[in-house]
Amino acid sequence: MTEQQHPDDKSLDEQTLPDLAKRHFFKKLGMVGATGAAAATGVSSAVEIIKEPNKPSWGGATFSDAMGDFFQDHYSRMSDEEMNEALERIKRKAKQKFGVDINCEDTKPMPDTYFGYALNISKCRGYRECVEGCIRENNQGRDSQVQYIRVLEMDEGDSNLEHSDHYYDPATVPVAGKYYMPVQCQQCDNAPCVKACPVEATWMDKDGIVVIDYNWCIGCRMCMSACPYWARHFNWTEPQIAAQDLNPNTNYLGNRPRMKGVVEKCHFCTQRTRKGRQPACMEACPTGARVFGNLLDPESEIRWILENKTVFRLKEELGTEPKFWYYTDEARART
Amino acid sequence: MKVFYAFVMDGMKTALRGGPLYYMWMLFLLVLIGITAWSYSHQWTEGMVITGLSDQVSWGFYIANFAFFVGIAAAGVLLTVPAYIFHRKDVKSVVIIGEAMALSAVVVAMGFVAVDIGRLDRAWHVIPGLGKFNWPNSMLAWDIVVLNVYLFLNLFIPMYILFKHYQGKETPVRKYFFWVVIACFWAISIHTVTAWLLSSNVARPFWHTALMAPRFISSAFTAGPALMIIILQAVRRYTDYPVSQSVIKMLAIIMTISLQISLYFVAAELFTDFYFEGAHAASMHYLFLGLDGFDGLKSWIWTAVGLNLVALTLLMVHKTRENRVTLNIACVLGFVGIWIEKGMGLVVTGFIPTPLGEIFEYSPTLMEIGVSVGIYALGAFVFTILTKVAIEVELGRIGKHKNILKGVGNISDTVKQVKTAAAK
Numbered sequence A: 001m002t003e004q005q006h007p008d009d010k011s012l013d014e015q016t017l018p019d020l021a022k023r024h025f026f027k028k029l030g031m032v033g034a035t036g037a038a039a040a041t042g043v044s045s046a047v048e049i050i051k052e053p054n055k056p057s058w059g060g061a062t063f064s065d066a067m068g069d070f071f072q073d074h075y076s077r078m079s080d081e082e083m084n085e086a087l088e089r090i091k092r093k094a095k096q097k098f099g100v101d102i103n104c105e106d107t108k109p110m111p112d113t114y115f116g117y118a119l120n121i122s123k124c125r126g127y128r129e130c131v132e133g134c135i136r137e138n139n140q141g142r143d144s145q146v147q148y149i150r151v152l153e154m155d156e157g158d159s160n161l162e163h164s165d166h167y168y169d170p171a172t173v174p175v176a177g178k179y180y181m182p183v184q185c186q187q188c189d190n191a192p193c194v195k196a197c198p199v200e201a202t203w204m205d206k207d208g209i210v211v212i213d214y215n216w217c218i219g220c221r222m223c224m225s226a227c228p229y230w231a232r233h234f235n236w237t238e239p240q241i242a243a244q245d246l247n248p249n250t251n252y253l254g255n256r257p258r259m260k261g262v263v264e265k266c267h268f269c270t271q272r273t274r275k276g277r278q279p280a281c282m283e284a285c286p287t288g289a290r291v292f293g294n295l296l297d298p299e300s301e302i303r304w305i306l307e308n309k310t311v312f313r314l315k316e317e318l319g320t321e322p323k324f325w326y327y328t329d330e331a332r333a334r335t
Numbered sequence B: 001m002k003v004f005y006a007f008v009m010d011g012m013k014t015a016l017r018g019g020p021l022y023y024m025w026m027l028f029l030l031v032l033i034g035i036t037a038w039s040y041s042h043q044w045t046e047g048m049v050i051t052g053l054s055d056q057v058s059w060g061f062y063i064a065n066f067a068f069f070v071g072i073a074a075a076g077v078l079l080t081v082p083a084y085i086f087h088r089k090d091v092k093s094v095v096i097i098g099e100a101m102a103l104s105a106v107v108v109a110m111g112f113v114a115v116d117i118g119r120l121d122r123a124w125h126v127i128p129g130l131g132k133f134n135w136p137n138s139m140l141a142w143d144i145v146v147l148n149v150y151l152f153l154n155l156f157i158p159m160y161i162l163f164k165h166y167q168g169k170e171t172p173v174r175k176y177f178f179w180v181v182i183a184c185f186w187a188i189s190i191h192t193v194t195a196w197l198l199s200s201n202v203a204r205p206f207w208h209t210a211l212m213a214p215r216f217i218s219s220a221f222t223a224g225p226a227l228m229i230i231i232l233q234a235v236r237r238y239t240d241y242p243v244s245q246s247v248i249k250m251l252a253i254i255m256t257i258s259l260q261i262s263l264y265f266v267a268a269e270l271f272t273d274f275y276f277e278g279a280h281a282a283s284m285h286y287l288f289l290g291l292d293g294f295d296g297l298k299s300w301i302w303t304a305v306g307l308n309l310v311a312l313t314l315l316m317v318h319k320t321r322e323n324r325v326t327l328n329i330a331c332v333l334g335f336v337g338i339w340i341e342k343g344m345g346l347v348v349t350g351f352i353p354t355p356l357g358e359i360f361e362y363s364p365t366l367m368e369i370g371v372s373v374g375i376y377a378l379g380a381f382v383f384t385i386l387t388k389v390a391i392e393v394e395l396g397r398i399g400k401h402k403n404i405l406k407g408v409g410n411i412s413d414t415v416k417q418v419k420t421a422a423a424k
Helices: A019-032 A036-051 A063-071 A080-098 A129-138 A192-196 A222-226 A280-284 A301-308 B002-016 B020-046 B061-074 B077-085 B095-116 B120-126 B139-166 B174-199 B212-238 B245-275 B279-289 B298-316 B318-322 B324-347 B366-394 B402-406 B413-423
Strands: A103-105 A115-120 A150-155 A178-183 A202-204 A210-212 A249-251 A290-294 A324-327
Touching: A063 A080, A080 A103, A115 A301, A129 A150, A129 A280, A192 A202, A192 A222, A280 A290, A290 A301, A301 A324, B002 B139, B002 B366, B020 B366, B061 B095, B061 B139, B061 B174, B061 B212, B061 B324, B061 B366, B077 B095, B077 B174, B077 B212, B077 B245, B095 B120, B095 B139, B095 B212, B095 B366, B139 B174, B139 B366, B174 B212, B212 B245, B212 B324, B212 B366, B245 B279, B245 B298, B245 B318, B245 B324, B279 B298, B298 B318, B298 B324, B318 B324
Parallel strands: A103 A249, A115 A324
Antiparallel strands: A115 A290, A150 A178, A202 A210
16 A cells, blocks of 8 residues: 555646547537536546545546546447556556555457356255355455345245345254245346446447446446346445455456446456356355356357256246246255 | 627526515525535535435435426426417416426426436436437436426526517517427426336336326326415515416316326225235335335325325315415325325335345435435525516516616516406
8 A cells, every 4th residue: 555646746747648538528529519517527526536535436546547537438439548548547546445456357258159147946055155256256345245146045835035035144054944046137138227227338248248337337226226136236335345355357347346326236257257267156156056158059058957957037027038047956955 | 699698687687686585585595505515515425325225225215306396397387288278368477487387396306316326427428429328228318308308498488488578579479389389298208208217117016007107197287286376376475476366276176186186096006906916016015004014104105195185175175275275285285295105105115125025124314305405495596586587577677678768667468467357
């Protein structure tokens, strides 16, 4: 934490203003007319940040970073140069906030890949290791306790979600007479959240993963109302993570540190799966209940499951077409 | 152009001048706006954690008020239709007050959206072209469009007419009739789209009903006239602008019918959910009876039902509807009743239980209410200024025409007729 920047000490011209982003912005500004109010907001909030360099809130660590964040364009319109600037800003801000050197990449979807997930309910024993593994991997705020996966404890013979226990806490699991059903973002092929977002801050990428650009989200929470799986979570305050707990291998449309006021959710660990690795929840699961893979690969394990097991999807009647399947062993293992 | 400049300057002068009561009222509103500024600065720095909202109940007091005030805005149409389609002179003279109310209500509704979004600094992302606008897919994108157009219509139609009157000219209705008709349809559209903002969510069975939009319209046409009746009486009391009792009578009738329809819709929803309780009925059960021992909204909704029933009784009996005191009581009860039912009752209940069956209750924090008070005040502030200027122009006390020089004023024809009718 020794190298913390104090922007007050630096003259403005020493800093590299993100000219490109700004030019782009003003060009468009001229096209559709003035938005003085929006520009003014940016300036005043930037001033606020300079006043409190030790309390990095939602903007950037420095004046130039705050401006760069403010003017940052939609993901689909960013040039490579703009994306590199954005990634550098993310790294600088992480250094400033956590004192950690992180890496942040914009990993694109792999060709001929369409991801799906299958979960064997008869193998799940309710340990919640997946929940823990996910939090460690994906840099969720520890104080705010954002969790992408919720494991529901259900009574045997009952699959009514309203009867599920979200906060089960017995001395040991599994409990006799109960079974466990983890629920996370179902990566719907026909995602209601994507349709609901007013600014296209969330979309389905080529590999089937529904991703969010945390820098474009306006925090209206329309997607949270739209999601039938309660998969989306809002940063009600600035997420706090201890420096030693921060996962430094991050991805732009993935586990990079988030800011307050934006929505986040499971993204099938883009930072791992787009490089051929397993998602963290699958790696963390000690029972082998989780199977992740490429639906386009006929040799993949997930294809085998879909072809040989009786599977079901949550709330299939809503027409959301989840890419998340549940299945059971033919004869459920009894404890 | 020069005349228009004088119009704006005269308008501003009028807004700045007034009696002690006027200054006290405006100061009071400014204090409330100050409370909002202070509360919102906390929300801005600390995040929305200062509200009672959660991942479970992610919209609350703000969006409830938003939905309600879009309804009030839509109700502005209730004066426009009789005035321009049925050519009622008595209504035409006060239509400008209805338009001012609609405009102020849009300001309030937009204010509540502004404080509800987590990243107000990114509001420019919704500007088409500059940002990225998910249109026509997102209902929120639709809502942004229709609300802004409605704001524009309610700003420019009255301004055009007022500006003509300012110059001592009468504009033939046919010149702006087209826009009036557009505004009428638009009023229905803003509230329909707001209802669809909720009913489009397949994830929330409580909202996912085709009755949502009709319910919204009928409840808006209850709360809207209720507020308008009170406002028109206030105008009559505090200014010398003529407000015909026949307008208030008409609004009271509209309110009576709308409240009947509104309660009928509630009854229809209750029957469908409770006759054979399926999973869809869980939210309704929570609202009216409580669920698994949680019943945070139960007393609220029964209060609303009670208020609405008393209001309806007062309105349905001719004697009490035509009595000034009982009519005002009915208006206040109906207004509050609808505010509870369609605000918190409708918005918050949609989130309980969550799509994963969790019950997590919500109640607004003091901070949240602090943020809200000034938004109401801002609406009242805008309304006061608009009405004050409009009245001065309509009564011919400010303007650029020969009668001003003679010091006799140039009351527009409609107002003159109503004034003489009232004198008789």
